[in-house]
Amino acid sequence: KQEVTQIPAALSVPEGENLVLNCSFTDSAIYNLQWFRQDPGKGLTSLLLIQSSQREQTSGRLNASLDKSSGRSTLYIAASQPGDSATYLCAVRRRAGGTSYGKLTFGQGTILTVHP
């Protein structure tokens, strides 16, 4: 059974800092990994999706890396801003050929607070 763990559970940083959020998963037979952002009372907004054959994806100040063999992904946020404050979730989708390959398995999330 796939298990996804995110560290740290919470992070508070001053504006302008670069920061790294970590995600690890137990089963490396994944199809892709997705990072999401969730604001209070809202749904999830997709930030980056990395296919299993890729090493990293970038979007603006965000960079996500994937090391499938070691079961790890990191989300790097450059020059953090108060508007980045939210919960960040990573989720993995298993490889085709098994059951329930459509579902995402989520970590518990990292609550990020960026203060001015």
Next chain:
Amino acid sequence: GAGVSQSPSNKVTEKGKDVELRCDPISGHTALYWYRQSLGQGLEFLIYFQGNSAPDKSGLPSDRFSAERTGGSVSTLTIQRTQQEDSAVYLCASSLMIYQPQHFGDGTRLSIL
């Protein structure tokens, strides 16, 4: 274009009542997913629909939970004889195809008194 729409946004009901939650996916999306988000359990998969294939119900916690998707579009999640542990935010997502990125609605916050 419109995103995934869920209704109602909030639902309060008494223990033992049945509830129906609705999801309108993004037009043209063939895959639709239901998840549940609660404080103790995080985000859990419930069920997904892909085109005309039989739905994957492997995440439904009990036979009190059921879902249907009519005409390949709108989906309804039904919880019968609600219990207090059913209190959670129920999130719906859709994707163009099964392996494409999932787009989420804002959820229905369900409170069982």
